[in-house]
Amino acid sequence: MNDHAPRRVAVLGSTGSIGRQALEVIKANRDVLSVVALVAGTDEDTLTSQARAFGVTRFGLGSGAAEEIAQLDDVDVVLNAVVGAAGLRASIAALEAGKVLALANKESLVAGGEICTQAAARGGGSIVPVDSEHAALFQCLSVQGSPVVSLVLTASGGPFRTRGDVANVTVEEALAHPTWSMGPKITVDSATLMNKGLEVIEAHHLFGFAYDDIDVVVHPQSVVHAAVRCADGTMVMQAAPPDMRLPIQAALTWPFPAAGVTSTIDLAEIGQLTFEPVEGSRFPSLALAYEAGRVGGSMPAVLNAANEEAVKAFLAERIGFADIPRIVADVMEAHDVTDVPSLEAVESADRVARQQTRRIIEQRVGVTS
Numbered sequence: 001m002n003d004h005a006p007r008r009v010a011v012l013g014s015t016g017s018i019g020r021q022a023l024e025v026i027k028a029n030r031d032v033l034s035v036v037a038l039v040a041g042t043d044e045d046t047l048t049s050q051a052r053a054f055g056v057t058r059f060g061l062g063s064g065a066a067e068e069i070a071q072l073d074d075v076d077v078v079l080n081a082v083v084g085a086a087g088l089r090a091s092i093a094a095l096e097a098g099k100v101l102a103l104a105n106k107e108s109l110v111a112g113g114e115i116c117t118q119a120a121a122r123g124g125g126s127i128v129p130v131d132s133e134h135a136a137l138f139q140c141l142s143v144q145g146s147p148v149v150s151l152v153l154t155a156s157g158g159p160f161r162t163r164g165d166v167a168n169v170t171v172e173e174a175l176a177h178p179t180w181s182m183g184p185k186i187t188v189d190s191a192t193l194m195n196k197g198l199e200v201i202e203a204h205h206l207f208g209f210a211y212d213d214i215d216v217v218v219h220p221q222s223v224v225h226a227a228v229r230c231a232d233g234t235m236v237m238q239a240a241p242p243d244m245r246l247p248i249q250a251a252l253t254w255p256f257p258a259a260g261v262t263s264t265i266d267l268a269e270i271g272q273l274t275f276e277p278v279e280g281s282r283f284p285s286l287a288l289a290y291e292a293g294r295v296g297g298s299m300p301a302v303l304n305a306a307n308e309e310a311v312k313a314f315l316a317e318r319i320g321f322a323d324i325p326r327i328v329a330d331v332m333e334a335h336d337v338t339d340v341p342s343l344e345a346v347e348s349a350d351r352v353a354r355q356q357t358r359r360i361i362e363q364r365v366g367v368t369s
Contacts, residue, residue, distance in 0.1 A: 006034035008074055009252060012066045012090055013081030014050055014059075015043040017183045018104045018130065018244060022079050023050060025249045029258055036075060039066045039090075041083070066090040071097040077252055079130070080105040083185055084308050085301070085350050088112050092343065095125030102251035104130035106202045107308075111301035112346045113205035127206065128251040133199055134206055135247035136226035136238035141207065146230035151209050153199055153226055154219035155278070156180065158191040161220060166282075169321035171314065179222035179242045188311045189285075192324055193278065197289020201300055204293055211293050216286060218276040223265055241265055284325040288332065297337040298349035305353035306331035313361045323364065331356050 009026060013019045019040075026033045038059040040047040051059045058069065063086045070078045070093040078094040079102040080087050087105030092112070094101045096119045103109070108116055109127075120126060129135050133153045141148060156179050160166055174191045175184055182190070189195035193216075200214050222242040227235050240246050245261045280287055285307070292303035306328040313319045319327070331353055340346050 006032055008034050008036045008076045010037040010069050010075045011079045012039045014038040015040040015046040016081055018081035021245050022248050025245050028261055033252055037069045039069055067093045070094040077102055085111050091116055092119045095119040096123035098124040101125055101127045102130050103127050106198050107304050109202045109205045110198050110304045115343055128254045130247050130251045132247045133226045135250055139238050140228045140236045146232035148228045149231050150213040150229045151203055152215045154224055155196045155216055156222045157218040157220055166322050174321055184315055185311055192285040193283035194285035194307050197286045200289055201293040216278055218278055221273055288328055298340050299337050301346050301349040302335045302353040305350045306357045309354050309357035318365050327360050330360055
C-alpha cells in the first residue's frame with residue numbers, strides 16, 4: 001500500500017467514539033491514509049478543532065452534510081460512524097458514488113439492507129465492515145478452507161451478564177461496560193444485547209447467511225470476536241484485543257494490510273477463554289432482533305427505530321432499563337409489515353415507529369408532549 005498515494009478518507013460522525021478513534025488510526029498511518037473531510041452531528045466546537053488539527057477545509061454538521069460529503073469526487077473511503085438510522089442516506093450516497101464504505105453505522109443495513117445492496121450494485125461501491133464482529137467474520141471467511149456452513153458472533157454479555165433482576169438498573173450501571181469503551185447508545189444496546197441482535201441482521205445482509213445459520217454466544221473476555229463453522233467440522237476463530245482501532249484500521253486500509261496499532265493478545269496472560277449460551281429470559285432484545293430479521297420487510301426498520309427511541313428515554317431516565325425491550329415488542333406487535341423497495345418506504349416505517357414509541361413512553365410515564 002505504501003506504493004500508492006494516501007487513501008483519502010471522509011469521516012462521518014468524527015466527534016463520536018468511533019470517529020475519534022478513526023482519526024487516531026489515520027494519524028498513525030499518515031503514509032497511507034489522509035483525512036479530507038469531516039462531519040459531526042451537533043458538536044461544532046470539537047469538529048472545528050479536529051478540522052484544524054488535520055488541516056481539513058471541508059467539514060459540516062448534520063445528516064445533510066454527511067450525505068453531501070459521502071459523494072465527493074476526491075474521497076476514496078467513507079467511514080460512516082453516524083449514530084442511528086440517520087446514517088442511512090449517507091451510506092446509500094457513498095455506495096452510489098462508487099466509494100468504499102467503511103461501515104460502523106450498523107443501522108444502515110438493519111433498516112435498509114436491501115436498499116444498500118441495490119445502491120452498491122448501481123454505483124459500484126463496496127461495504128467493508130467496521131464492527132469488530134463483522135470485521136472478524138470478514139477475516140475468517142477470507143482464510144477458511146472448507147465451505148462455511150454457519151457464522152458465530154460473540155457477545156461480552158455486558159454489565160448484567162450474571163445479574164438476575166434488572167428492574168432497578170441505573171443509567172450509570174448500564175453505561176459501565178466491562179470490556180469496551182463506546183458511546184452511550186451503543187453501550188446501552190450492548191447491555192440489553194440489542195446491539196448483538198442488530199449485528200445478526202447486519203451479518204445476514206453482509207454475508208448472505210440465513211438467520212438460522214447465524215448464532216450468538218456469550219464470551220466475557222471479548223477476545224474472540226467471531227468464528228465460522230466449516231463443512232468439514234472445523235471452526236475458524238478470530239481473536240484480538242478489544243480495541244476498536246483494529247477493525248477501523250483494517251477497514252480503512254482494505255485490501256492492503258497495515259501495521260498493527262496495538263500489541264497482539266498474550267494467551268498465557270489471559271489464561272482462560274470461556275463461552276456461554278445466551279439466556280433468552282435475561283436478554284429478550286436478542287430474540288426480538290431475530291424475529292424482526294426473519295419477518296423482514298419494514299420490521300427491522302421498526303425494531304431499530306423503536307429501540308433508538310426507547311434507549312433515548314432510558315438515558316433521559318424517563319423509563320426503566322427493563323422497559324426498553326417491552327416497548328420495542330409492543331411497537332413491533334402493532335406494526336403492519338410492508339415491503340421496503342425504496343428509501344422513502346424505510347423512512348416512513350422509521351417515522352411511524354418513532355411516533356408510536358413516543359406515545360407508548362408518554363403513556364408509561366404519565367406525561368404528554
